[in-house]
Every structure is written in structure tokens, then in C-alpha cells.
Amino acid sequence: MNKKSTPTVWDIEPEATEPVRPEKTTAKTPVRSEARSSAKSETRSDSRSEAIAVYDSGFDMEGLMTDFPTAGELQKFVYDQTGIVLNLKGRSNRMKYQIALDTLNGITPPKEFVGTENPYLDRNEIVPEDPLPLPPANDPELKNAGDLVTRFGTNTFPHPDPEWKAQDIKANVVFRKYSSGIITYEILGPIAKKAVGTKINKFGAKQPERITWIDPRTGEQVIRRSNGTYTPLGTRLRAFMQRQRVNKSNQWDIWVDRDFIANDQIITDNPWAN
Numbered sequence: 001m002n003k004k005s006t007p008t009v010w011d012i013e014p015e016a017t018e019p020v021r022p023e024k025t026t027a028k029t030p031v032r033s034e035a036r037s038s039a040k041s042e043t044r045s046d047s048r049s050e051a052i053a054v055y056d057s058g059f060d061m062e063g064l065m066t067d068f069p070t071a072g073e074l075q076k077f078v079y080d081q082t083g084i085v086l087n088l089k090g091r092s093n094r095m096k097y098q099i100a101l102d103t104l105n106g107i108t109p110p111k112e113f114v115g116t117e118n119p120y121l122d123r124n125e126i127v128p129e130d131p132l133p134l135p136p137a138n139d140p141e142l143k144n145a146g147d148l149v150t151r152f153g154t155n156t157f158p159h160p161d162p163e164w165k166a167q168d169i170k171a172n173v174v175f176r177k178y179s180s181g182i183i184t185y186e187i188l189g190p191i192a193k194k195a196v197g198t199k200i201n202k203f204g205a206k207q208p209e210r211i212t213w214i215d216p217r218t219g220e221q222v223i224r225r226s227n228g229t230y231t232p233l234g235t236r237l238r239a240f241m242q243r244q245r246v247n248k249s250n251q252w253d254i255w256v257d258r259d260f261i262a263n264d265q266i267i268t269d270n271p272w273a274n
Contacts, residue, residue: 059104064097074100075119087115125201129211132191136219139184144226146179152255156244160187160216171216175256183224183256185237187216224257 068074071088078086078100086109088096103109155170172188197209223234230238241252 059101061097061101064100065093071096072119075115078103079119084109085115085117085119087113125207127208127211129193130213132213133215135217138220139222141182141222141225142178142184142220144180145182145184148176149179150177150256150258151175152251154241154251154255156251157240159190161214164214176220177256177258180226181224181228182222182226183234184220185218185223185234186220187218189216191215191217 064074064077068077071091074096075086075088078084082103084103086100086103088099091099091113099109099113151174153172153174155172157171157173158165159169159171161169169190172190174186174188176184176186178184192214194212194214195208195210196212198206199209201207221233222231223237224230238252238256241256242250244251246254
């Protein structure tokens with residue numbers, strides 16, 4: 001009777017054995033007090049390497065120089081990826097590609113390399129716009145006008161601009177009367193932008209050649225002098241307002257050329273007193 005041979009340890013194939021795992025010497029092992037300082041320095045270096053890895057976007061200098069040979073194309077790509085506007089035109093190649101690479105990797109660019117204008121804007125397609133001019137200076141005769149007696153504002157006058165006048169848009173006019181007898185007028189507005197000319201842009205759409213202003217402002221100008229004489233414009237303005245009836249009178253006599261007596265000059269109890 002043959003006895004079955006019991007396999008020894010040496011009969012077992014090496015692949016069938018469970019691999020022996022090496023002991024870990026990482027942070028999971030207890031760290032003694034004397035080794036804490038070294039463990040902290042290792043942790044800090046690991047965190048720095050992890051931060052760099054997070055911002056490593058895979059871009060490199062050679063790839064940027066190959067795909068984006070001009071500063072304009074490079075600025076557009078960085079703007080698409082990060083939303084940051086760079087100002088790279090006129091810089092050396094080494095500098096502008098390094099700044100772009102750093103920005104793509106999450107590093108804030110220096111202030112002198114940060115732009116404000118969208119890189120996709122084409123200045124040739126931007127409609128030029130005139131700045132709003134300063135209002136005209138006031139009439140120099142107002143230096144001796146004295147105290148303000150009355151002030152009247154109206155929007156019954158047609159706008160000085162012919163197009164707005166045709167649309168029945170009214171002007172905002174203020175009349176002032178001073179103690180010297182001087183009467184002035186001033187147009188305050190309204191003010192608006194106005195398109196001038198027409199051109200075809202690169203997309204085949206029509207756009208204005210220029211944007212200017214409809215600005216009727218006049219500054220405060222004298223229309224009746226202190227000696228009682230009227231300027232030619234003052235004569236026309238007075239005639240226009242006298243046609244605007246207010247009960248049995250008119251706007252000029254009621255609201256503009258009106259005299260007020262101070263309260264301390266009125267004696268109601270004895271009008272014959274000195």
C-alpha cells in the first residue's frame with residue numbers, strides 16, 4: 001500500500017505563494033518626537049510639489065511658439081483659457097512666451113503685462129466716437145448781474161437740432177432774471193449721441209462712420225441787458241413766450257420778467273408810513 005507523499009514546503013511553486021509586502025516607512029508609522037521636525041519639512045516639500053502639479057496644464061514653450069507665432073494669436077489663446085487679457089505686443093519672444101506660459105499655469109502675470117482691451121476687438125472695425133464737449137462759457141456780463149430774482153424753466157421751445165425739431169423734440173430752457181435787470185437764457189439739453197455716415201464692415205453689415213453728439217447747450221447768455229435793451233435772440237425769445245398764454249397774461253410777463261418785493265419792504269398795517 002503506497003502512501004501518498006505529503007508535499008513539503010519545497011514542493012510548492014513560488015508563484016503560488018503570497019508575495020511578501022515590504023514594510024512601509026511612510027507617515028503611517030508613528031513618528032517620534034525627535035523626528036517631527038524632519039517630517040514637517042518633508043510634508044511642506046510634498047505640498048509644494050502637489051501645488052505645482054495642480055497648475056501644470058501641460059503647455060510648454062515650444063508648443064506655444066509653434067501654434068501661436070504672433071503676439072495677437074497668443075493673447076487670444078491665453079484669454080480663451082484663463083480669461084486674463086495680456087499685453088504682449090512689442091515684447092521679446094522669450095519674455096512674452098514665458099509670461100503666457102506662466103499665466104496658463106496659474107501664475108499671476110505682472111501688472112505691466114496685463115491689458116484691458118479684449119484681444120478679439122479689431123480697432124479697424126471700432127466706430128470712432130467724439131468726446132462730449134465742454135459746455136460753452138457763461139456770458140462775461142453776468143459778473144455785474146447782481147442777485148438772482150427769478151428762475152423759470154420750460155420745455156416748450158423746439159430743439160435747435162433740425163432732425164430733432166422735425167421729430168417735435170423739445171429743448172430744456174432756463175430763464176433767469178437778476179436784480180440789475182439782466183435777463184438770461186440757457187439751454188440745458190437734452191443731449192444724445194448721433195451716428196454720422198455709413199460704411200460696410202468686414203462682416204458685410206452697415207455701421208456708422210463716426211459717433212458724434214447732439215449737444216444744444218449754450219451756457220448762460222444775456223438776452224436783456226441792464227439798460228433794458230434786448231439782443232436779437234432775446235427779442236425772438238420774448239415774442240415766442242408772449243404767445244404762450246397764462247390766464248389773461250403770458251409766460252414772459254408772469255414767469256420771466258417779473259419783479260418781487262422783499263418781505264421786509266411790505267408794510268401791511270400802514271402803507272403810507274415811511
